[in-house]
Amino acid sequence: MMVSAMIGAWLGEFATVEVSKVLLSGVTSKLNPSDLDKAIKTATIEACNQETRLFYSCPPDFIPKFLCNFFKEQGLSELQKPLKDEGRPDLEFLAEVFKKAALADSKMQEIKIDYVHSWMEIFVTTYFQNTNNCIRFQIAKENYCQQLINWFDDVKFAGIAVPGQEVEKSEKLVNIFVLPEVQEDNQNDLNNFNSSIETELFSSNLSQSQQQLLWEQKQRALRNSSGRKLLASQILSQSNCQKFVLLGAPGSGKTTLLSYFVVMIAQKQIEQLNITTTTDYLPLIIPIRDFARHENTSVIEYVKQFVEKNLCVKTLPVGFFEYWLEDGRTFIFFDGLDEIAQENKRYEVVQKIEN
Structure with a gap:
């Protein structure tokens, strides 16, 4: 437990984004710094968990700096190999230069040299597997995002057929969409709303139409609360907005707004x-x-x-969605809760989403 706590302490300061940028410099690769950063951290954690003896006597505050410098300098050419599609990094070479770098650093001379090779073997194996997986996931993501764009960015227009004139027309959503203004609900009002609506809907004998009317009245009252107004494009960038519920009358543009969000993210236009x-x-x-x-x-x-x-997305690699989800690099949009007519069914879906 003490060793795990020590590793966790210094890994918390293990900022490898700059390392990733250096490794990708001058390299044509499908990976970006976020992917490579994840691959390096995962490989380091795996090596430290399996070979706990290497850094046991080293001052934990200096380990992150030492590793980052090693990855950017002595290990650079070998760690770039998978990024250049040149195969696996040379384990023996990395182990030797790692030993020399550690012995030359006054802060790292307490390193257990006998365990460098076993630590490096785990690191190299995991790093190579991770970078290969990352590249496969990035290729799959390109196809996935393109299909999302094809699906959600194409707005069809339907009208009355006039002889001699074109009937079917379409336009790109991003070219014609006008961002609406939204109003933020006060959290206290929202909590009161949730508790009161649940009490009244699930403990009453109201008909379905009466329940729907009550729901709409509560929403209207909530929208008249004193929350601030902002452009819808600002919703996702709010620091306190890890999850949100978008309320609006039928036809007010909720689905179109979510489609716009999806297209912008898929096109990497998150700015x-x-x-x-x-x-x-x-x-x-x-x-x-x-x-x-x-x-x-x-x-x-x-x-x-x-x-x-x-x-029509090609078969996705195993673990594709989990790869993005596990470190919070995903925006998940659930569209159309109000389209489920049955109240009990709607409640079941909400519970499923929360779980």
Whole structure:
């Protein structure tokens, strides 16, 4: 436990984004710094967990700096090999230069030299596997995002057929969409709303139409609360907005707004959504009306089935969605809760999403 705590302490300061940028410098690769950063960290954690003896006597505060310098300098050419499609890094070479670098550093001379090779073997194996997986996931992501763009960025117009005139027309959503203004609900009002609506809907004998009317009245009252107004493009960039519910009357543009979000993220135009980070995000959009029909299917299983069947996405590699989800690089949009007419069914879907 003490060793694990020590590793966790210094790994928390293990900032490898700069290392990733150096490794990718001058390299034509499908990977971006976020992917490579994840591959380096995962490989380092795996090596430290399996070979705990290497850094046991070293001052933990200096380990991150030493490793970052080693990856950027002595290990640079070997760690670039998978990025250049030149195969696996040379284990023997890396182990030797690692020993020399450690012995030359006054802060790292307490390193257990006998365990360098075993630590490096685990690191190299994991790093090579991870970079290969990252490249496969990036190739799959390109296809996935292109199909999302094809599906959600094409707006069809329908009208009355006039002889001699073109009937079917379409336009790109991003070319014609006008961002609406939204109003933020006060959190206290929202909590009161949630508790009161649940009490009144589930403990009353109201008919379905009466329940719907009550729901709409509560929403209207909530919209008249004193929350601040902002452009919809600012929703995703709010620091306190890890999850949100978009309320609006039928036909007010909720689905179109979510489609716009998806297209912007898929096109890597997140600056249009006031997101300034360089993180590589994956957008997921789930039509709740269809999702509700798959009672025994998890959210991730449903998404995989939906995109491969409806979006004509090529078969995705195993673990594709989990790869983006596990470190928070995903925007998940559930669309159309109000399209589920049955109240008990709607409640079941909400519980499934929360779980």
